Amino acid sequence: MSEAAIEATGLHISRGRTRILRGLDFAVASGRITGLLGPSGSGKTTLMRGIVGVQRITRGSISVLGRQAGSAPLRHDVGYVTQGASVYSDLSVEANVKYFGAMHKASATDVAESIAAVGLESFAKQKAGNLSGGEFSRLSLACALVAHPKLLVLDEPTVGLDPVLRAELWERFVDMAAGGTTLLVSSHVMEEASHCSSLLLLRDGLLLAQLTPAELAERGRSNDLERAFLNMIKDAERGPDSGHPAKKSEVAS
Ligand SMILES: Nc1ncnc2c1ncn2[C@@H]1O[C@H](COP(=O)(O)OP(=O)(O)OP(=O)(O)O)[C@@H](O)[C@H]1O
Numbered sequence: 001m002s003e004a005a006i007e008a009t010g011l012h013i014s015r016g017r018t019r020i021l022r023g024l025d026f027a028v029a030s031g032r033i034t035g036l037l038g039p040s041g042s043g044k045t046t047l048m049r050g051i052v053g054v055q056r057i058t059r060g061s062i063s064v065l066g067r068q069a070g071s072a073p074l075r076h077d078v079g080y081v082t083q084g085a086s087v088y089s090d091l092s093v094e095a096n097v098k099y100f101g102a103m104h105k106a107s108a109t110d111v112a113e114s115i116a117a118v119g120l121e122s123f124a125k126q127k128a129g130n131l132s133g134g135e136f137s138r139l140s141l142a143c144a145l146v147a148h149p150k151l152l153v154l155d156e157p158t159v160g161l162d163p164v165l166r167a168e169l170w171e172r173f174v175d176m177a178a179g180g181t182t183l184l185v186s187s188h189v190m191e192e193a194s195h196c197s198s199l200l201l202l203r204d205g206l207l208l209a210q211l212t213p214a215e216l217a218e219r220g221r222s223n224d225l226e227r228a229f230l231n232m233i234k235d236a237e238r239g240p241d242s243g244h245p246a247k248k249s250e251v252a253s
Pocket residue numbers: 015016017018020038039040041042043044045046047188
């Protein structure tokens with residue numbers, strides 16, 4: 001078993017007066033793709049923010065690459081691509097990637113490779129503000145890739161992308177993991193779960209289960225992972241009196 005890149009212990013996070021994450025314990029393996037899945041509002045973004053160190057932890061801890069989440073030495077090792085725009089609309093694609101690359105001493109080759117990795121070579125000189133939604137989000141990804149992070153945290157990176165681009169991006173993620181990068185990718189598209197080695201299933205701020213896609217299909221009694229997830233949720237809600245009791249280890253207390 002590979003070493004953990006992320007370890008959360010007794011993690012609670014509140015935002016304002018609302019308790020969003022309510023006691024999570026899990027580990028994310030190095031050099032793998034871990035999917036963070038759950039319905040809208042389940043706490044995926046909040047958890048990612050905690051991992052990259054931009055969200056105050058209320059109780060418990062998160063360790064990232066062996067250090068406390070958010071600590072200064074992690075700055076060059078952790079990449080985070082948010083759902084919101086993080087690039088400069090008035091700069092070209094190339095200038096944006098160069099700008100983010102400069103913070104990590106990236107070479108001209110790194111810049112060109114990152115642009116190529118997201119399929120934006122023909123848009124290199126175009127202003128970011130003139131890109132389509134999907135191109136714009138791929139540019140955000142290129143800006144994170146240029147730093148060659150050891151851990152890449154991606155919040156819904158395939159939203160707004162067509163099926164071809166979606167597939168290409170997942171191939172890219174698989175290649176990166178094969179090269180040793182750890183990826184934590186959130187999505188609410190359950191079919192994307194099949195690309196991941198491990199899945200964290202969040203619901204209402206609790207970890208419903210951590211399992212492989214094959215285990216999800218088995219425990220949720222369907223090869224359609226969306227249906228399997230829904231079945232697991234129903235089982236957890238029915239509790240031990242249902243015909244399909246949730247295993248104790250699957251339900252966070
Ligand atoms: N600043 C805030 N103050 C209070 N509550 C917040 C704040 N930000 C988010 N929340 C609430 O926290 C909950 C979890 O939000 P979060 O963005 O982590 O969910 P998510 O699983 O990423 O959702 P989505 O898939 O829709 O992006 C939501 O109910 C949201 O309304």
